[in-house]
Structures are given as structure tokens and as C-alpha cells.
Amino acid sequence: MCFAGCALAQIKVGVVSSASGPIALVGIPQKNTVALLPKEVAGQKIEYFSLDDASDPTASVSAVKKLINEDKVDALIGPSGSPNAMGVIQFAAEAGVPMFAPVGTSAVVLPMTEQKKWVFKTTQNDDLIAHALVDHMKASGIKSVSLIGTADPYGENWIKVMTELLGAANIKLATVETFQRRDTSVTAQALKTLAARPDAVLIAAPGSSAVLPQTTLFDQGYKGKFYQTHGAALDDFLKLGGKKVEGTMLAASGMLVLSEMPATNPIKAIATKYVADYERLYGSKPATFGANVYDAGLLLQAAIPAALKRGKPGTPEFRSALRDAIEQTKELAATQGVYNMTAADHSGFDKRGRELITVKNGQWAAFK
Template identity: 30%
Template structure:
């Protein structure tokens, strides 16, 4: 009888504990992702990751007694639409924080809205201008593009590749990367011998590559997000170019290899987040355990491997959760302060240490150099 009473009491306690878990109210998280359109390879895993994390957190009782609610809109990669939806999230949906947008151009367009309305924005795009100069209400989770550029140039220096040909896309991400590479190249003693560009919707870059072939650089650096880089990779193969080809972190997902074709992509080198090669990281690596758990959870939820891009939303969620735990509040001002105070926060993209002077909080350790080998990523040591 006593045992039965104890079981009933435990059940009642569980019910009341579950109810009490959400006694502190609801935290509304806005999401702006390019779920459809050319940048869907970024936005789709970001959306799925945020939804997965919110669901999991609620099943465990929320965060600091708060239930979580994700209000997510598809921007289709359009900056004008992103601004309209950001306004809707703030004015109509009353969110306390926004995760996204997926691209640099969208993020730059949305920043004035976040700053004016005093709502923290955690961008999932890499352009350095998103957070430099520092803006009070704006943060981002991908490492700055100058970090990726420096990682490439340091690797090239080891291989005595000093004459560089650039081939960059004419959008926000490409323009920022081009600017950072040229500045760093000048500082580090490299020479940019060709500076070619292509449009986001261009479907053939053989003209630019033919010009580059005539100049005979030591290597080509392509900066963009798919499908352009995949097209360029195919064009390099078609032209029979033997010049080493480097890509930016903007293509650090298996989608790039799939679009370019494993044969054409063979040997391409790029900086990538550790998620791409987590299975060969030493167990002592601070991120190894979390990366393994994220990939396993994503595979269980969606039947596909987790991507670096989905990881940007994962990082944003962790920054928000960490801020809630620090401040015990869902108020935008408190969340902003908590995000800025993140220190040594282990996540997918790296170990974040934010400050009033740094709203990205990542350094060179956020990337590993990888090479496409037999249709997969190989860690370059």
C-alpha cells in the first residue's frame, strides 16, 4: 500500500513539476531563414535545427522555467522580404530575439530594424560588416570571413603559393570576402594577379577562368555560396585547369560536392567548421562531444546528417539559452546583455567569447582546413 502511495505521489509530483516548469512564461524566438530559393541549402537546415532544439527544450521543461516558442518565416533569400518579415516578427508576433537571416545581404538589410526596435539579432551569415563595427543589438554565429580568408592564406603560405587569382560572387558575401582577402594578401606578402567576379545567377564562368589560365597564378580562390562555386568547380574540370582551387567556408556542406560532382571537386581545399570532420577529431577537443550529439540528434529527427549551416542556428539557440540562464529574463535588453556576456561557450561553430567590442566571439580555431577526397571531407593536418 505504501509503495502504491509513493508511486501515485511521484506521478502527481511529476505532473506539477511539468506544469511549474513553464510558470515563468513564454520566450518567443523569431526565425528568418532562406528556406526556399537559391540559399535554401543554408536556410532549410537552420530552420530544422531551431525547431528541433525548441521542441527538445520544451520536452525537458523549457529554459529557466520558460516555455519556448519559435516563430519562423521563409525569406527566400530576399532582402526586402527579410525586412518586412523582421518587422512582422517584432510588431505582430512580439518576439524577444531574432535568429537569422541566412545571408549577408539580408542581414545587412535587417540590421537597421533590429537596432531601431531594440531587439537582439543573431545573424546566421558570415560577412564581417554584420558585426564590424560593433552594433549594440547585432551578433552573428559564423566566424568572420576574414578568419576564413586568413586560414586559407596561412595554408597557401606553407605551400609557397604567393600569386593569387580571385573569383568572387558580386553579392554581399562575395564582396566582403574579396575585400578581406585583398587586405590580408597585402599584409602577408601575397600578390593578387587576377581579380574576377561573377553574378549570383551566372551559369558559366569559363570566360573568367580562361583569363585566369592565361595569367598562370599559383592558385585560385573562389568566394561564394552555391550554386556558383559548384559551377566554377565543374568549369575548372572542363577546361583541364591544373591550378589548385580553394573555396570559402560558404560551401562547407556535402551539397557542394553533390552539385559539383565528386570527380570535379576532388582535391578542392577550403576552411570548414569542425562539424564536417568531427569523427576524426581527438577526444580532447572541446567541441567533439557536442558535435557528435548534434549530428546524432539531427539524423534522428530528419534522417540526414547535420550541416555546418544548421549549426549556425544551433549556436544562436545556445547563446539565447545561455543568456536566459544568466539573466533569468526573456526581456530583449536582458537577452542582449546575456548574449554579449557569453564566455568560453562551446558550440558547433567554435568556442564563443563575446564582449562589448566583439559580437562574433570566434577566432582561427573555429576552422579546420579540409580537402575533398573521394566525395567526402578529409581533414588536412
């Protein structure tokens, strides 16, 4: 994808999204959002190269290598999936190209390493979301929780985070089950979960894969409380789950409940503009996952002027300076929260980047 005037572009940005395949509900709004990213910053035009990896981690690697070696990009946005992003970090780092990971798992930036210092995450870290869920569990008197997660970096990190937080909260982790994103049945995992009789079940899965475990347990007669991660934060979760997901609790970006946000909330105006611009272009509202790419554009827009003082686009000096400038981001309000990056924290969110949300009458509603 190359927008009008790109022949004169000097800054090149590669975007890899899963616009097809099993995580397309995540990837499509991310790919579509490219058209809304800044086209010129500090007098420099920006050219975007957008590729679809079809949700395949191997294809993600090929796409990133092409963008780095052939298109000579100065920055990367993507890939969409957690396994996909984990698999390309080494190539971005080796090439010295800063990368924005619009994915769920905190493992793309934690623990910080020499390679991960090139990666910046535009979604809330798992522990920020998990703390809100566990606090609600404690307040609700829940004593035992079962977890069903995807057998990949997304689910694995949630298992790690929840094991620690539930232990600290004196809540029993009754069972842990995993499944593949492509699975069409989770009956066995659901039956084992049901047999443990937990007070609540947390499902840690991104996109449409978050629906199947919950609807399966519902059909099997489970009557406890359901929790979901920010991976389920899209309207298609409501459409696919129907009445079976009523009452679900999750913590996620306030974008899901924009109309209920006070005007004083730092993300409201920016998120409202993004949603309106997206709807004007595509005739539908974006899933919050698209906003993760939009925020990458805002972070780039803020960092480019400082980077231009140290090098010209297309040079290692510019890319290194761009990485340094992104790491120094302070109080940047965006659609997902307010970014404050440090050398140790390449996500940069605080509690302003999450809201406790429930499903009420088939719609997302701020929990009150």
C-alpha cells in the same frame, strides 16, 4: 511554426531562413534546426515563429518587420543569406531586439556600430578562416592567387580581407572577378582568370554557388590549386562538384570532419549530439549551416537566466538585458567553436573554431 505548449510560452523567438530559392541548401538545414532549439529555459517556455524568405532580401525585411511588430519577438535568428542579414539589421536595432546572424560575411558585426551592437554572428569571421588559407598558401609556395566571389556582401568582404592578407604575405592578387548567385554561367570570369595563369584560385561564394566557378575552370583546363571559403562547407558541394572538386582546400568548422576529431576537442560532444538528433528527426545529416542556428539556441539558453533578472519577456528591459548577457558570453563550447563575446567582438571565435580541410576521394578530410 509553434511547438506544443506554446500557448503558455513567454519568450518569443523569430527565425527567418531561406528554405527555398537559390540559397536553400543553406536555409533548409537552418529551418529544420528550429525543432532542436531549447523549448524551456529557467522555467520559461520558448515559442518559435519560423518564416521562409525564399532567399529574397526584400522578403527578409518583411518577415523581420512582421516578427517584431506583430509577433513581438524577444530575439531573432536569421536571415540565412549575407545580403538578407545586412538588410534587416537596422530594423532589429531600432526595435531593440537582439539578432543572431548565421551568415558568412563579417560585415554584419564589423566594424561595430550602434546598430550592429544588436547583432551576434554564429559563423566564423572571414579573417579567421582567411588566415588559415593564406598560411597554407605560403607553406605551399604559392606566389599568385585569383579570386572569384559573389557580387554581394559575402564576396565583397572576402575580396577586402584577402587583398590585405595576400599583400602582407607577399602573394600577388592576380585577378578579381565577381558573379551573381543566380548565374548559370561564369565562362567570361573563368576565361579572364585562366588568362592570368595564377598558381591558385580562391572562390568566395556560399552554398551551391561555390561550385560553378570551380567546375567551369576545371573544364577549361585550369591545373592550379583550388581554395574555397567556409561558404562551401556542405556535402552538396561534394555531390555537385564530383571529381572536379577533388583536392580542394578550405578552412571551416570541424563539424565536417567530426569522426577525425579527438575526444578532447571542446566542440566534438556538442556537435555529435546535434548531428545525431538532426539525423534522428530528418533521416539525413545536417549541413554545417544548420549548426549556426543551433549555436544561436545555445547562446540564448546561456543568456536568458541573467536577462530574466532584469526584466520580463516581452519587455524592452528583457530584450536589452538579453543583448547584454549575450555580449558577456565566455568560453561557451558549441558546434562551431568556443564563443567568447566582447563589446568589440560579436562573433567571439578563436582558432578552435576552424579546421583546415581538403576533399579526398570525394569526401571531406582533415588536412594532415
